[in-house]
Structure formats: C-alpha cells, structure tokens
Amino acid sequence: MLRTEGLRACYGLFQALFDVNIRVGPSEMVALIGSNGAGKSTLFRSIVGSVRVSPQSVWLDDVAVGGDSERRQLDRGVVLVPEGRRLFPSLSVLENLQLAARNGRRGQWTIERLFDELSVLRPLGKRPATSLSGGQQQLVAIGRALVANPSYLLCDEVSLGLSPLAVTDVYGLLRKASAGGTGIVLVEQTVNRALSESDRFYCLQKGRVMLEGESAAADRAKVAEAYFGV
Amino acid sequence: MSEPAVLSVQRNDDGGARPWRFAGGLPIALVLVVVVLALLPWYADFATERLLVEVFTLFAIAFAWNLLAGYGGMVAIGQYAFVGIGSYSLFAISDAFHLNPWLVLPIATLCTATAALIFAGPMFRLSGAYFAVGTWVLAEMTRIAALNTGWLGAGAGMPLEMIGEFDRWSRNAYVYWAALVVGVGSFAIGAVVLRSRLGLALMSVRDSEAAALACGVPATRARLSLWVIAAAITGTAGAVSYMSTLQVTPDASFSLNWTASAIFIVVLGGIGTIEGPVIGTAVYFALRETFADFGAWYFIGLGSLAVATMIVAPGGAWSLLARYANIDPFGIRRRMPDDASGNHRRSDDCPA
C-alpha cells in the first residue's frame, strides 16, 4: 500500500498541498481529478521525491519514505511518468527504455515484453524518441516507467492531446500493468473516462482533497462541484 | 460561489516588520563623512592618502562590478580591460598633448565608455558564463595589444609626464580628491540609477527576462546602459589609481587582479546589494593590511573565504547583517533569484 498522510508541500512561501491523504494498493487503478493548479502534479512530485516533504507524510508498506530522493523512490518501486511525456530528444526510443531498465528494478517488465505488448513500437526503436507521434510518445513514456518495474506507477496527464485511438492504447497498457500487480494513480482531465477506467478516485481542488470514493458509485454532480468549486 | 482561495503565504520574509531605514539622518551623516574625508590632505600623511586612493578607486571598481553582476546579471571577468583603457587613455592623451591630467580625466571616461560600446557588439551575443569568459578574451586582447604597441611604451609602459608640473603636496591632494569623487560619485550614481527606471528595468529583467520583455521592458538597451556606466566608472577609477602610481604598464593595468579583487569584495560584502561593496571593501583592506605579508597564503585564504561565502552565505556579509538586524538603509534591497534553471528542485520544507 502506498499512501500519504497529512501531506503538505510548499514552493518557497507558497503552500500547494494541504493535509492530503490518498492511498493506492497493488493492482488498483486510482484516478486523480482536478483542474489546473489543483495540485495534482505537486502531489505526484512530492511522493516521488522531486519536492521535499516530511518523512512521515508518505508511507510505503508501513515504512515512512517521504522526502527521499527520486533515485531511492525508484529503487523502492515508486515511479512517476511526468506531465508532457518528457522523453529525451538526444536518445532513441530504445535508449530511453534502456536507461530506465538499467536504473530500475528487475521484474516481469523487460523491454522485450514491452515490445511484445506494444508491437507498434518495436520497429521504432532506433528513431529519436521525440520524432514519434504524441500517442506513441506517451506509450514510450509509460513503457519507460514500466521497465523499471514499479510497484506503484504515478501517471501525470495520461491522455492530454492524444487521439481517441491513442488513448485506448494507453489505457490498454495501463490495465496490463495493473493486472501484473502494479498500483496505478493517474491524472485524467476527462472526468468520465477517469471514473470509468479507475477503481477509486480523488478530487483535488486548490491543494485539498475535496471528494473521494468508489468510481463506479460516483455521483457526477458532486464530482463536478468538487472539480469546479461551484 | 465560494471564496477564491488566494496564495497561502506563510510569512513575510522580513518577519513581517518593515525594515529599518535611515530617515532624515542619513543625508546629513553622509555629508559630514564626506567633508571630513575631503579635509584629509590637511591632517593625514602621504601614506594614508595613498592608501585611501587605493581604497576609493578599488571600491569604485568593485561597485561597478557589482552593478553589472548583481543588478545586470552580467558577470564580467574581463572588467579589468576598462581599468587599462581608462588609465592608458589618460596617460597617452595627457602626454601627447601636454594637458593637465585632471582635465583629461573626463576624456578618459569617455574613451572607456566608447570602448564599452564597441565591445558590446560581440559581447552581447553571449550570455551567462559565456559572456563572463568572452569578456575575459576581449580583455586579454587589449592587454596583448597594449603590450605590443610601441608608442604606448610596449612592455615598459608610460610615465605621466605632466604630473611633474605639480608639487608633491598638491599632486597627492588632487589625486586623493579625484579618488574621493570617484568613490563617492560611483556610489551616488549607483544609488540614483538603481532607483530610476533603468534600475527597475534591470531588476525586472534579472528576475524574469521573458516576463520583462513581454511587458515592453527594453532589456538589451537597459543592459547596454548599465554596461557603459559600469565601464565608465571602472575606467575613471583606473585612471585615477594610476595617477597615483605615476606609471602605467600593460601587465599591471590590464591585470586580472583588478577583477579578482572586485569579485572578492563583492562576494564577501554581498552581491546584488548597494551596501555590500562598502562592507566588502572594508573587509578586504582590513584583511590585506593584516595578512598581505603572508604572500601566496594570503591569496589562498582570500580565495577560500570567497568560496566558503558563496557556498554557505551567498548573500555575503551584508545579507547576514540585514537578516538579523532587518535593516535596509538605502531602500534598494534585492535578493538573488535562487534557481535559474526553473526546476522546482528541493523546495524549502513547509514552515512548521
């Protein structure tokens, strides 16, 4: 179980997160819903170590892991797929994957397996990573995180700017990861898709969790209220 | 409609209190100090005068360096070129036309300013560390040029012939007063500039060039103005300094040591503050008078102090003082932006 407890995060004098409690278990798909500036990216970056937080605010299997570096969180199996894909332009698709695989943990997700699951990527291996289409890049970005064999995968802005077909591929990959035991927290702007693809959800607004629950039983009206703050 | 939440700001970084500023007392105090200093030739000996000439001119050069780096974002390692250009123009023109050196001083300032304008052509294509080393390349070129120019005396340099016209007391006094004017004047110019539109423009560009440009701030013109002003100050200070030594040589006037001293003063005192160079100069000379006999070890100590300051207290002595005492005498406080790379790396822990 990966969870946060009373998580507070600040950028200098500006507080971005107030007392945030979320959790995700193995094989769970959890959706994080909220408008821009709500604090979703900050939440992810706090968990994974890019933003320093107190040790007791993030727990992994009952061990306080808050505030550790990105490298250490990667070693523990908590990996972030950042907003905007952020593939390395100077590296090929294959090299992007090799880098993560070498730095990450051993496990069921190898580059071979990734290419098996996403056969469309295999012929693109040698191409510069950023020369791919948006959808393909997103698949590579998620794949790059997967080959580090995370126990918990945080996906920021999964489907932003992608065609419907690409979105389907992306969610297909995420479901396979989840089926393999990885717990997934994803940020999805389209509320309906977020709720239909996830087991549970949290609504974030201005750094606070305003609403949470089971996705299947979600009250759309309440979610809209939490999202927009009206 | 719920209340729009605003930025939740935890605290004012001054602790909420307005900083203490000199009120009406400041101008009077300053005038008094300047008057006392101006009367110095009548109550001090030549050695003291000479030392103070060094203090004022080096202060001016350091102050100019601080303007460029702390307010303009331009680290100019090659600033020493202007020391050489200022002093050589003074000597060359005074010797060639047999003119009173003090009358030539403004011309030397003009020459340096012109050189700065010309240098800006290639230099302003560079930025950051590249600008820093680029100015160094340029400065080396000027040094080598002076070294190899026969009518400037080549390696042996030139004397200041016309100064022989004056008796010793007058010569020392006039040089001292020129240095006093340069020292006080550079500070005054700096204060005026920084509180002017130019200063505002510079600080906005330093904080965020993209935002400043979007607001219509003429960034390049602002930097160019600052560059020329700083060069003029440096050239004038250099010229006065060499009036005191009576001989200008390429290796001494086009020496990196000028910039090194300026950097130490500014770093120790507090970069990007108007008070920093004042403290820095005091500390620098205190250290020098005490430890210069140690030769190379003195420089090693100075370098180590600068390195340690940059790492432990990047704002220098003044920042420590200002933080604890919460003072801002001249109303021009600014802080160095922390992270130019835009990465929110390790943010501060949230205030408890």
Next chain:
Amino acid sequence: MAIACETLIDGLLLGALYALFGLGLSISLGVMRMINIAHGDFIVVGAYLTSLTMQLAGVQPLASLIVVVPAMFILGWLLQRLLLNRVVGGSMFAPLLVTFGLSVIIQNLLQETFTADTRSLQAGDIAGRGFEVGSISIGILPLLSASVAVLLFALTHLLVARTHFGRQSRAVADDPATARLIGVDDKNFFAVVTGFVFAVIAIASVLYAMRTPFSPSAGPERLLYSFEAVVLGGLGSLWGTLVGGLVIGVAQLFGARISSGLGPFFGHLIFLLLLLARPNGFFNRQAR
C-alpha cells in the same frame, strides 16, 4: 608556400591539443551546464603532477600517465562530490564565482609549492625529433599529441553513444529533472563525469607539458583556448570542439608568423570575428 603549409600543419597539430583542452570543458558544460573557471589551472596541476611523478619514479612522461590519470580522476571526483555539487543547478553565479576562487587558490598553492619559475619536462627522445614530407618538417611530438587528441575524441564519442554512462550523460544534458525521475543519481553521476573530465585533462596536461614550459600562472590562458574551442565548435557538439580547437591553433600560428608575440592575439581575434559571424558556433546543438 612551403612555410604556409608547414604553419598550417603545425597549427592543426597545436589545435588538436587545444581541442583536447576543450574536450573536458565541453563535457562539463553539456552535462552540468557549468564552466569550471579553474579548468586551465587543473591542466597545470596535471603538468606539475607529471613532473613530480617523473622526479620521484624516474620515468618518462608518457609512463607517468599511469599515475597521473587515476590521480586526477580521483581529484575531479572528490572536487565535484565535496564542493561543486553544492553549486550545480542553481544560479549561474555560484559555479562561476566558486571556480574563480578555486582558480586563485590553485595558482597560489602551486606557486607556494613549486615557486613561480617556469618548468619544463624532459620529454626524452621524442622532443625535437621530426621527419620530412617534401620540404615540410613535422614534429613527432606534435603529431603524437594530435593523434592522441583525435583518439580521445573518438573514444569519448563512443562512450557517449554506446554506453549506459553516455546515455545518462545525454539524458542529463537534455533534461536534468526527468533524468532524476528515471534514476540518475545526480551526486554520484556528476562526480563520475567530473572524474572523467579530469582524466581527459590529465592526458592533455602531459602532452602539453611535454611540448611547452609551464608555470603556476599558465592556467587562465589554457582556459581561454579551451573556451574558444568549445564555443566556436558549438555547444553540445563534441566534434565541433575539435574543429574549434583546430581553428584556434591555426589562427595562433599564422598570427605568430605575422608578428611573433601576437599568436594568441590572433587566436582571440579570429574567435571574436567568427563569433560575430556565427554566434552559436559551427555545429550548435544545444540552447545556451
């Protein structure tokens, strides 16, 4: 004509050495976005280390590489780990000013330890030997230096293109924040990079010391030549640095032909003129 050819060849051979000076700078600029102002001073440190090794062990300069290269690697590793890691990635000032202070410290330490006198290495049999091609004479030592330089460039290229270390370097150069996300451990990685840079400096310094007398204050000039090579070549381009170095070397020697004291001056002049013509260098691949 023969003189012009000879000057050209000598210039290219000298330029290759300058390129080697620049190689280390190019790497640390690319990966850590940092100019080490003391870069040239560390080249001089390597030269003194070589001299010391030769004295103590009684070996030829090239043999002293066995000691000097690892020693410099460790020095670079420690420097980055203990000092420079504290200033990387923040404002532009701190690395500049810290390494400037370092430069002063090193020059004065060298002066204290070895006096301000210039020193030269006994390069042994190699120095002064040459061979004739037509009416042009080529020195063995310059040819050796140039060959080693090109070899090192090729090796570095392979390192960057084919190894995990190289992939990490390129990733960090592209996007340091994301590189951290996929497990690049800044502190250790940068230390290894600087160690590598210093190993390159070590080789450059031995070759340099074998052909030129050096003194504690020789550092800044080496830095300027390195800088010119890197900037002319274009940032982010390894082979560009080689080209940049060659240009500077040729410019300097032709300048020295015109007037013997003005070699470096012409190098600087050509640098500035070319900079005006192509502000981003010949093969620029990275935003400054």
